[in-house]
Structures are given as structure tokens and as C-alpha cells.
Amino acid sequence: MTRIFRNYWTRRIAGSIAVLLMVLVLNFFLFRIMPGDPVSTIIDPHFSPQAKMHLRSQFGLDLPLYRQFYLYVKSLVTFNFGHSFLSQKPVWEELKTRIPNTVFLLGTAFLLSAALGTWLGVKAAHKRGGVLEKVVLVAGSISFSFPSFFVQLVLLLVFGWAIPIFPIRGSLSVPPPEGIMALWDFLWHMTLPISSLVLLGFGSWAIYVRNLMIKTLSEDYILLARAKGLPENKVLWGHAFRASLPPIVTMFLLALPGILSGAVITETVFSLHGVGKFLLDSILGHDYPAAGAAFYLLAIITIICNLAADFAYGLVDPRIRLGRKME
Amino acid sequence: MKRLLRRFSFWLLIGFILAGIWGPSLFDMNAETQVASPFSKPLWIGKDSPPAMTFTLTPKTRAAQFQWVYPAPPNIAIWGTVELNKPSSASLVWETPDGDRIEIARNEDLPSFNVDIDGRDMSFKTSLGLSPFDNPMEKLFPSKGKYTLRMSPDDLDIRSGAIHVRIEGARWGLLGTDQRGRDVFHLFLLGIRVSLLVGICATILATLLGVSVGLVAGYAGGMVDTILMRLVDILLAIPGLPILMVLAGIWGKGLWQLIVILSIFSWMGTARTIRSLTLSLRESAFVEGLRALGARPSYIMYRHLLPESLPILLANIALGVPSAILAEAGLSFLGLSDPRIISWGRMLNEAHGFGAFTTGAWWLILPPGVGISLICLVFLDLGRTLEEMADPRLRGGGKR
Numbered sequence: 001m002t003r004i005f006r007n008y009w010t011r012r013i014a015g016s017i018a019v020l021l022m023v024l025v026l027n028f029f030l031f032r033i034m035p036g037d038p039v040s041t042i043i044d045p046h047f048s049p050q051a052k053m054h055l056r057s058q059f060g061l062d063l064p065l066y067r068q069f070y071l072y073v074k075s076l077v078t079f080n081f082g083h084s085f086l087s088q089k090p091v092w093e094e095l096k097t098r099i100p101n102t103v104f105l106l107g108t109a110f111l112l113s114a115a116l117g118t119w120l121g122v123k124a125a126h127k128r129g130g131v132l133e134k135v136v137l138v139a140g141s142i143s144f145s146f147p148s149f150f151v152q153l154v155l156l157l158v159f160g161w162a163i164p165i166f167p168i169r170g171s172l173s174v175p176p177p178e179g180i181m182a183l184w185d186f187l188w189h190m191t192l193p194i195s196s197l198v199l200l201g202f203g204s205w206a207i208y209v210r211n212l213m214i215k216t217l218s219e220d221y222i223l224l225a226r227a228k229g230l231p232e233n234k235v236l237w238g239h240a241f242r243a244s245l246p247p248i249v250t251m252f253l254l255a256l257p258g259i260l261s262g263a264v265i266t267e268t269v270f271s272l273h274g275v276g277k278f279l280l281d282s283i284l285g286h287d288y289p290a291a292g293a294a295f296y297l298l299a300i301i302t303i304i305c306n307l308a309a310d311f312a313y314g315l316v317d318p319r320i321r322l323g324r325k326m327e
Numbered sequence: 328m329k330r331l332l333r334r335f336s337f338w339l340l341i342g343f344i345l346a347g348i349w350g351p352s353l354f355d356m357n358a359e360t361q362v363a364s365p366f367s368k369p370l371w372i373g374k375d376s377p378p379a380m381t382f383t384l385t386p387k388t389r390a391a392q393f394q395w396v397y398p399a400p401p402n403i404a405i406w407g408t409v410e411l412n413k414p415s416s417a418s419l420v421w422e423t424p425d426g427d428r429i430e431i432a433r434n435e436d437l438p439s440f441n442v443d444i445d446g447r448d449m450s451f452k453t454s455l456g457l458s459p460f461d462n463p464m465e466k467l468f469p470s471k472g473k474y475t476l477r478m479s480p481d482d483l484d485i486r487s488g489a490i491h492v493r494i495e496g497a498r499w500g501l502l503g504t505d506q507r508g509r510d511v512f513h514l515f516l517l518g519i520r521v522s523l524l525v526g527i528c529a530t531i532l533a534t535l536l537g538v539s540v541g542l543v544a545g546y547a548g549g550m551v552d553t554i555l556m557r558l559v560d561i562l563l564a565i566p567g568l569p570i571l572m573v574l575a576g577i578w579g580k581g582l583w584q585l586i587v588i589l590s591i592f593s594w595m596g597t598a599r600t601i602r603s604l605t606l607s608l609r610e611s612a613f614v615e616g617l618r619a620l621g622a623r624p625s626y627i628m629y630r631h632l633l634p635e636s637l638p639i640l641l642a643n644i645a646l647g648v649p650s651a652i653l654a655e656a657g658l659s660f661l662g663l664s665d666p667r668i669i670s671w672g673r674m675l676n677e678a679h680g681f682g683a684f685t686t687g688a689w690w691l692i693l694p695p696g697v698g699i700s701l702i703c704l705v706f707l708d709l710g711r712t713l714e715e716m717a718d719p720r721l722r723g724g725g726k727r
Contacts, residue, residue, distance in 0.1 A: 018557065019564040026570070030577055145703035147653050149660045149675060150696030153683075161687045168684050261568035261657075268661060269679065279569060280661055283576035291576070295569050302566045 012310045016303050023299040028072055031288045081293035086285050091293045102274040106259050109197035117205025125213030139203030152196045152269040166192045169271035193270045212244045253309030257302035336708040347519030354513050361508035363499035364401035366686050370498050379496035386485040390477035399464040400494050405444040407490035414438045420479045424472025503690040506681035514669050515694045521670035526652035530644050532590035534597050541601025542628045559595045575663040589651050604636050638717030645710030649703035656699050671695035
């Protein structure tokens with residue numbers, strides 16, 4: 001046992017599988033401890049006992065629990081999530097149309113805020129006590145203590161009502177325009193959500209990068225690089241930033257799952273067509289197959305990101321590749 | 328302690344707590360009652376829009392006079408019963424500055440005179456001779472000047488009772504009203520309670536859980552440690568808000584359920600901190616001495632290791648409160664809280680759901696949002712101060 005866990009990769013992959021199992025078990029039992037079984041939400045009390053039994057066997061609820069669990073795992077692995085109670089359509093069909101929207105929203109916002117935050121963090125660390133450092137500190141406390149929906153509601157109030165230049169809801173106009181205009185329309189609708197996420201996100205990045213850079217900039221080799229007469233830009237980006245890159249890359253991947261929570265809130269505030277809003281609507285509408293599938297999808301993304309972060313850290317840090325990282 | 332007393336945030340927190348405890352009792356009505364028309368502005372802006380006004384006709388006064396210099400109000404409500412000594416005809420007469428006399432209620436030879444009028448009622452509109460689509464307020468408030476509402480005839484033989492009048496203005500109180508005409512300032516004060524209660528209780532519960540796990544894992548070591556820390560890893564890897572949403576949606580929306588759900592998913596950080604602290608303390612000389620003296624592990628843990636980690640724990644609690652408050656606000660904002668419990672997140676949820684944007688009702692959005700942010704900033708600042716008190720090396724504001 002300990003022999004296996006010595007190896008970093010084996011340990012990490014085993015950990016991910018453990019998390020996946022935990023999520024599967026949680027997902028399986030959570031939706032079974034709720035009041036009534038899934039069938040009771042769709043059948044009429046006037047149904048005959050035979051009809052009830054028939055429905056229960058149709059849903060596989062008369063099978064022993066371990067057998068139900070096996071079928072459940074099999075259906076999740078094959079992405080066959082069953083039918084939504086609300087829309088009666090296959091859940092996967094519903095999710096499929098939403099995934100690109102969510103990926104675009106989160107991906108763009110995340111890349112922009114990471115890039116902006118990193119740049120600001122490096123600059124702030126370079127010039128301590130400057131205006132940029134103050135900006136970084138203020139933006140940081142905003143992202144730590146302001147609820148995201150509040151900032152987004154204020155943005156909506158300002159740019160949707162006071163100066164109505166952006167739409168206040170939806171991913172597309174109704175009816176949607178044709179051809180290339182549809183793309184513009186989509187981007188126009190996404191401007192406010194994306195910029196709100198960037199506004200909320202870049203502060204924590206900037207503070208993280210700033211603290212890393214302050215430490216790196218006080219190293220002796222930076223002094224040496226300066227003494228050699230290298231241009232300041234080269235010292236800053238070529239030496240100091242390059243040396244701080246591994247933790248930044250790791251942080252990049254570790255922060256990815258965290259923004260999934262942002263998807264739920266942002267898509268709700270701006271009424272966007274996405275996975276987060278789908279999860280919320282399913283939970284509020286007691287649509288258990290849909291809620292379970294959306295939760296499962298978000299959990300899978302989280303697990304993959306965590307694993308990728310570990311791999312990336314291993315790739316950029318030789319000490320881990322050699323398997324010497326304990327605790 | 329002196330350091331703490333010098334912080335502005337400490338006094339702000341005291342203010343919040345006092346306002347949360349005593350603030351709502353300053354109001355003589357329930358927070359759910361409608362006090363003015365929906366989406367009324369705060370009293371201190373828009374001086375030319377009509378304010379809310381209430382008055383009462385009693386057996387003694389019988390008439391009420393008031394000066395009206397605003398446009399017509401959104402609505403008027405008149406209700407009450409007057410007992411008469413003998414059955415007789417009575418009516419309620421509305422006199423405008425132009426000299427018009429409008430009879431708005433009438434009683435035909437009954438022993439009591441009962442009035443129940445709402446300006447939006449169809450029957451009221453027809454009794455004024457208006458179509459259902461007309462606005463009766465424009466007929467009742469045609470111009471600026473002195474208005475009189477009186478019971479008629481003047482020699483009406485009244486035994487007891489009163490008639491209440493409420494002119495529902497478009498301005499109310501410190502922070503206006505929401506979509507149901509409730510006082511936003513009152514709701515705001517009630518929201519303090521929920522935020523503080525959930526934030527502090529959930530964090531204390533989570534800290535208790537985290538400390539127990541951390542102490543046991545750190546002191547016992549070996550297999551116990553491995554299992555507990557794997558559990559921490561697993562819980563940390565589950566996406567936070569989605570699992571909270573699922574749990575809140577399935578398990579229930581009450582305040583205590585919310586507190587338990589929040590604490591189940593926020594003890595992991597504390598457990599890690601306490602574990603590493605215990606690991607370093609376990610090997611220290613004084614613990615070894617205690618062991619040599621024959622002290623049991625539980626004694627060492629609770630009488631020596633726990634007090635040793637208390638300052639860091641306090642800071643941890645203060646720093647954990649904001650995330651609990653934000654999580655609670657987030658869940659309420661998403662509509663996953665009990666709709667009967669008034670909280671800041673719920674207020675924002677209703678503002679978002681009931682069209683604060685189409686009316687531009689900023690007073691529904693700014694107060695709860697600023698409240699959440701301010702309370703979180705207060706706890707962050709207190710947490711940092713406590714951290715510095717526990718570890719003086721942190722002093723000096725980041726210029727290490």
C-alpha cells in the first residue's frame with residue numbers, strides 16, 4: 001500500500017479516482033434521500049398500484065440497490081443521463097446546447113482576468129508603493145469580499161438601465177439576427193457578463209502574482225542580472241517572471257474549478273443559456289435527472305482540472321518529477 | 328486587545344450587531360406589512376414626488392385636513408368601522424381645493440358605518456363614475472391645495488370606532504420600499520441578523536469540526552492521519568457552490584439546515600492548519616515531557632495543544648466568516664433559501680426577479696449589497712488584526 005502511494009503520479013490518479021467515486025456516491029444517494037422517490041414526483045396519486053409498480057420497474061427502482069448503482073454508473077460513463085422531468089427531452093441534448101456557451105463565457109473571462117491580473121501583479125511588484133499597487137490591493141479586496149452577484153447587479157443597473165447600452169438579459173436577441181450579425185449580437189450580449197467576471201477575478205490574480213514576484217525580485221540572481229547591466233524589462237520578464245512561472249501555471253489550473261461557481265451566479269444574473277443556469281433551474285424545479293447530470297458534469301471538470309494542475313506542476317518542477325514531494 | 332479596540336472595523340462590527348439586535352424593534356409594525364406603494368423612492372430624493380401619509384378620523388375629530396402640493400399619489404386606502412348610536416345614513420366626503428365634493432363611501436340606515444376602500448378596486452372606480460381603466464387618483468387629487476375628508480352629516484351620532492386613511496406615496500422612509508411596498512430599511516436591518524447568525528454559527532461549527540479532525544490527525548498520525556487527510560483532499564476537490572446548491576435544494580432551506588450545510592463544506596482549511604501546527608508541537612520538548620509524566624493523549628490535546636493554537640484559531644474564525652456570509656448570500660440570491668426569512672441575499676434575489684432594472688430601483692440593490700461587502704470587509708480586517716496579534720512577525724503591512 002505505502003509502496004504504491006510513494007509514487008507521486010499513482011497517488012494523484014488514485015486520489016482523483018477516489019474523488020470521482022465520492023462524487024458518484026454522493027450524486028447517487030443525494031437524489032435518493034430526498035422526500036419521495038423519483039417516480040413519486042411524476043405519478044398521479046390516482047394511479048392504480050399496478051401502474052405504479054410498472055412505472056417503478058420501468059425506472060429500475062425495484063432492483064436491489066447495488067444493481068441500481070451499477071446501472072447508474074454505467075449510464076453516467078456513457079453520458080446517458082435519462083430524460084428531464086421538466087422538458088421531457090434527453091438531458092444530454094439539453095446540456096449539449098449549453099456547454100459551448102458556458103465554456104466561452106468562463107474561458108474568455110478567465111483568460112482575460114489571468115492575463116490582466118498577472119501583468120498588473122508583475123508591474124505592482126516592480127514598483128512598490130505606486131498607483132498600480134494600490135489598484136491591485138483594492139481590486140484584491142473587491143474579489144475577496146464583494147459578492148459577485150452584487151457587482152454584476154450594479155453593472156446591470158449602470159449599463160442596462162442608467163446608460164442603456166447593453167442588454168439586461170439573454171444570450172441572443174429575440175428573434176436572433178441572421179448570419180454574421182448573430183455573432184455580433186452574441187458578443188454584445190456577452191460583453192457585460194465577461195467584463196464583470198474579469199473585474200471580479202483579476203484582483204486575486206494580481207495579488208497572488210505580486211506576492212510571488214516580490215519574493216523573486218529580492219533574490220540574489222536578480223541583483224546579479226541587474227549588476228550585469230541587463231535592461232530592466234529583461235530582468236523583470238526574462239528572469240524574475242520566468243522563475244515565478246511554475247506556481248502561476250499551477251494556480252492557473254487550480255483556479256479553473258473555482259470559476260464554475262461563477263458560472264451559476266453569472267448565468268443567473270444575466271439570464272444566459274448555460275450549464276450553471278440549467279443546474280439552478282433543475283434544482284428549483286425538482287428536475288432530479290437534470291440536476292444530477294449538471295452536477296456530475298461540473299464535478300468531472302473540477303477533477304480533470306485538479307489532475308491537470310498536478311501534472312503541470314510536475315512538468316515544470318523537477319523536484320516533483322523525481323518523486324520527492326511529500327506533504 | 329488594545330490593538331483590536333483601535334480598529335475602526337471592530338466598532339463597525341459592534342454597530343452592526345447593535346443595529347441587528349435592536350434596529351428592527353424601532354419599527355412598530357411587522358416587516359412584511361405594506362407601508363407605501365411598491366418601488367417607492369427614499370424620502371430624501373425626488374422632493375416633488377408624493378410622500379406617504381397616514382391619518383385617522385375619530386369620533387372627536389370627524390374630519391381631516393391636509394395640504395397637498397404634489398402630483399397625484401399612486402394609491403389611497405381607506406378602511407375602518409364606526410359604530411353609531413342609532414341606525415342612520417352616513418357618508419364619507421372628499422373635498423378638493425377646487426370646491427368639488429365627492430362622496431366616496433355611503434351607509435344606508437345601518438347601526439355601523441363600515442369603510443373598506445382601495446384605490447385600485449373596480450367597485451370604487453365605478454362608484455366614482457369612472458371606467459375600469461381610468462386612474463381614480465387623478466379625480467381625487469386634481470390640483471394643489473387644501474384637501475378635506477369628513478364624515479357627513481356633521482351631527483352624526485357616533486359611539487366609537489375610527490376610520491384610517493393611508494395615502495400611498497411614491498417616497499418612503501430612509502431607503503424606500505420594495506416590490507411589495509415593504510420598508511427596505513427595515514428589511515436591511517433584519518438582514519444583518521441572518522448574515523451574522525449564519526456567518527458566525529457556520530464558521531464556529533466548521534472550526535469545531537476542523538479542530539477536532541486536525542488535532543486527531545496531527546497527534547495520532549499514521550493511518551488515521553492518512554485517512555482523514557485524504558478525506559480533506561476529497562472534500563476540497565468537490566466543486567463548492569454546486570454541491571451546496573444541490574444540498575440546499577434537496578435537504579431543505581431552513582436557517583439551521585443552511586448553517587450545517589455550509590459548515591460541512593468549510594472545515595477543511597482549519598483542519599489542515601491545526602494538523603500542521605499539531606505536527607510541529609507534537610515533537611516539542613514540553614509535549615515530550617508531558618508524555619514522560621504519563622499524560623494521556625486527550626489531556627495533552629485539549630489542555631496544551633488546543634490553547635497553544637487558540638490565537639491562530641480566533642483569526643481563522645474571523646477570516647472564515649466572510650466566506651460563510653458570501654456563501655449564504657449566494658444561495659439566497661439563487662433562491663435556495665427559505666422565502667420567509669429575510670436576508671440580504673433574498674432581497675437581491677427579489678430585486679433581480681421583480682424588475683428592479685426596468686424601474687431603476689437602485690435602492691433595492693445597493694443597501695443589501697453594500698451591507699454584505701461591508702460586513703465581509705470588517706471580518707477580513709479583524710481576522711488580519713487577530714493574525715498579527717497571534718504572530719507579530721506579520722506586522723508591517725506586507726512589506727516583509
